[in-house]
Amino acid sequence: MRFHDTLQRRWREHGTLVCVGLDPEPAKFPAHLRGRPDAVFEFCAAVVDATADLVCAFKPQIAHFAALRAEEPLERLIAHIHARHPGVPVILDAKRGDIGSTAQHYAAEAFERYRADAVTLNPYLGRDSAQPFLDRADKGVILLCRTSNPGGADFQALDCGGVPLYLRVAETVARDWNANGNCALVAGATWPEELGQVRARAGDLPLLVPGIGAQGGDVEAVLRHGLTADGGGLMISSSRAILYAGGGEDFAQAARAATIALRDAINRHR
Numbered sequence: 711m712r713f714h715d716t717l718q719r720r721w722r723e724h725g726t727l728v729c730v731g732l733d734p735e736p737a738k739f740p741a742h743l744r745g746r747p748d749a750v751f752e753f754c755a756a757v758v759d760a761t762a763d764l765v766c767a768f769k770p771q772i773a774h775f776a777a778l779r780a781e782e783p784l785e786r787l788i789a790h791i792h793a794r795h796p797g798v799p800v801i802l803d804a805k806r807g808d809i810g811s812t813a814q815h816y817a818a819e820a821f822e823r824y825r826a827d828a829v830t831l832n833p834y835l836g837r838d839s840a841q842p843f844l845d846r847a848d849k850g851v852i853l854l855c856r857t858s859n860p861g862g863a864d865f866q867a868l869d870c871g872g873v874p875l876y877l878r879v880a881e882t883v884a885r886d887w888n889a890n891g892n893c894a895l896v897a898g899a900t901w902p903e904e905l906g907q908v909r910a911r912a913g914d915l916p917l918l919v920p921g922i923g924a925q926g927g928d929v930e931a932v933l934r935h936g937l938t939a940d941g942g943g944l945m946i947s948s949s950r951a952i953l954y955a956g957g958g959e960d961f962a963q964a965a966r967a968a969t970i971a972l973r974d975a976i977n978r979h980r
């Protein structure tokens with residue numbers, strides 16, 4: 711099934727806009743897991759199994775695995791999600807972007823090696839750098855637009871013919887890059903007014919919204935500015951505040967409780 715259809719189904723049938731980010735940091739793992747040879751997989755799989763019924767997507771961030779030489783556990787984790795929780799899409803947060811010939815290999819990495827349903831891309835290199843991803847109509851292509859970090863405005867807010875660059879990105883992706891109906895945008899929860907500007911330019915394109923939880927984004931403001939008319943359109947992502955909600959042997963149950971709290975906080979404002 712196409713990524714956008716799977717996502718729509720999760721929003722509609724499961725009543726959740728929560729995306730759980732999978733950003734393993736072994737120093738924060740509970741003591742009983744630390745030092746175990748397969749700790750990265752065990753930790754992430756336990757959180758996945760405890761939260762899968764509550765989410766619209768999972769978002770593993772690739773650097774958190776690659777830095778630990780844990781690419782093989784990441785492959786197994788995504789295979790585990792597909793096998794145990796079919797219908798929950800996996801967004802590989804890789805923020806790729808390179809010349810077209812190299813981008814083909816990044817697309818193969820995301821979709822063939824890791825079997826992700828969607829991937830994040832940096833649009834800075836332009837259309838040809840995204841084309842190998844855009845051509846995969848079954849897969850989601852999520853372009854960085856207005857990122858959540860403090861320095862996001864350094865370039866994204868620069869004037870670009872009367873509009874800031876990030877709105878040019880939103881317009882261009884929605885109008886020109888979305889021929890296969892498989893595009894989405896990243897708009898950080900930490901800049902809710904800008905997120906609203908992105909929504910106004912991008913129509914009903916799905917928005918991946920990081921910045922809730924550890925980065926301090928405000929759920930109510932995100933919903934006020936970002937919801938589509940049908941009360942959806944958002945993948946509101948939280949990683950650390952869910953993964954490390956508890957530090958003991960019951961870490962997965964603590965992650966579940968934090969996910970329920972976020973889902974319910976979101977749904978109160980929909």
Ligand SMILES: O=c1ccn([C@@H]2O[C@H](COP(=O)(O)O)[C@@H](O)[C@H]2O)c(=O)[nH]1
Nearest residue numbers: 771857858898920923924925948949950
């Ligand atoms: O603009 C962006 C784009 C991506 N991210 C990623 O999302 C998570 C956020 O983690 P938290 O622990 O919920 O703060 C992380 O993987 C980032 O690389 C982002 O934060 N902002």
